[in-house]
Amino acid sequence: MAITTDYLIIGNSAAGLSAAEAIRKTDCEGSVLIVSREPYSAYGRPLISYLLEGKTTLDEIWLKPEEYYEENRLQRMLGPDFEVVQLLPEEHRALLAGGEAVEYGRCLLAAGSVPFVPPIEGLAEASNVFPFLTLDHALAAQEAAREAAALAAVEGRPSRCVVIGAGLIGLKAAEALCGYVDEVVVLEMAPRILPAVLDQEGADVLRQQLAQRGITCLPGITAQKVVVEEGCATACLLTTDELLPCDFIVAAVGVRPNSALAVDAGAVQGRGLVCDSQLRTSLPDVWAAGDLVQVTDAIDGSKRPLALWPVAMAQGAVAGASMAGAAEAPSYESAFAVNAVDFFDISLLTAGCINPPEDGSFTAVTEVDGDSYVKFVFRDGLLVGYILLNRPACGGIYTAIIENAIPVDQLDPAIFSAAPENLDFPPALRWARLHKFYPADRDRRGWKEGC
């Protein structure tokens, strides 16, 4: 007998849970089933590095308290047996790895990302190479790091981990592992670290700060080959022809949308799943949300997935409302990237367009001040991007200026030279921003009529 459900949600993370919550706002009755191949309750995926650093624990990492699922009548099937291996949209069926079938009314694909494995000789065959995408990956890397440190201590040499890829995930992994092994070396093929969210100048500043804290980043250098002995990686042969011995490797060169289920079923795919403004895929009764969706960039119009937690949450809310047929279903038109990361005591916020094309339509201002590096990018009188390295205060005000396309000439010019303030907005806009839902029976002095 097949399992039947009104709503099937494939993926138990940001997008899936956010959609389940949105479905419940409209439809309290329909049955909701969440399946995931990971055997855990939903956790903060970005938290896996914080877990290794001791900033969260295996008690606190879970997104929702267990009662939440019961209170909202969300049924869950978690673990390898519940991996969806085939989607049959015409029949409204999904086949699970354990052999069972699920018959659903409507389906949401919220299966996130899968690691991209770079074609480096030796990498795929070594047993001590870890991706860094799941709780299990992080725990395995932690175990490898502990063993490496113990072995190196016995052998009287420094323990070393090589991270391939200096993107966000690679650098977060490096930060986390730094507390376990003596040396962490990060290789990056691109000429700078964090190539997607920083410019050259900002990357240089950050790289020096990371070096002071024990992480060596080598931009412009990667591994041409991994030396494997008895099934284990023992060194990386770098593109400079140097040999870099290592105890283990974290491979973090990037992620790909985990959209194969839909694509195999015939869904239209660009750089991610192509969806309409309700986040419906081209398949009947199949919606998508999160890392596997192709998003239109609000700033340059390009189309690609935006693999970010807040984006997955926002998309889940839209898809869920649409699946449940909510009366005022919101629509999802475009988005821009907002990244917040911290490394040790270093903070980095970036948003929107950071490396504008040099076609004359953009202007940028940058400022280095001690440890901080700040950049603002403008186009047509609007703020379209920023970098705030070690100057995070009130950064969200800039994000709002980008999102709401507030003309820069309406703002106090001082807004860009120090932490932004609400007073930098013109009076009428300031009132509107800060007084949403202001009681109708009071005037702007706070007085009721006649008082």
Add this chain to the structure above:
Amino acid sequence: MKRIYALEEWCIDCKRCEVACKVFHSKSKDPVKAFLYEQPKPRNRVRVEGNRTLSIAINCRHCPTAKCVEGCISGAMTRNPETGVVTSNPEKCVGCRTCVSMCPFGAVTIEEGPTHPIAFKCDLCGDELGVPGSPSCVAACPNRALIYVESEGN
């Protein structure tokens, strides 16, 4: 829900709201001890912008669709669906600043916590997370530049 509104017409930049907030959120509830001795330092969550000619006390707006909640990577920042109050759970927060990058008003700060830096924001002076109390800043304002009133939205 009841919300705090700031009225710049009356604000005189005296920062008593900041003091009251800090004291309420201290262990000792004593201004001298709170300001001089407590570790980690108690933090004010209301912040006065400006100077004596123009100033305004900025507080969390307890947004119905709160960007900080949408962005929070740990589940620490939540909005109580019954009360509408948005609070951050210090036990769960990892201090990543996603909420800082998302809040349109600069209403969240990351400051030293018991073990690592974490998010601080207005909790409407409730005794427990998500439950409003009686805001200390409003009570402390000598000029009625902060009012705590029933708003037109949830």
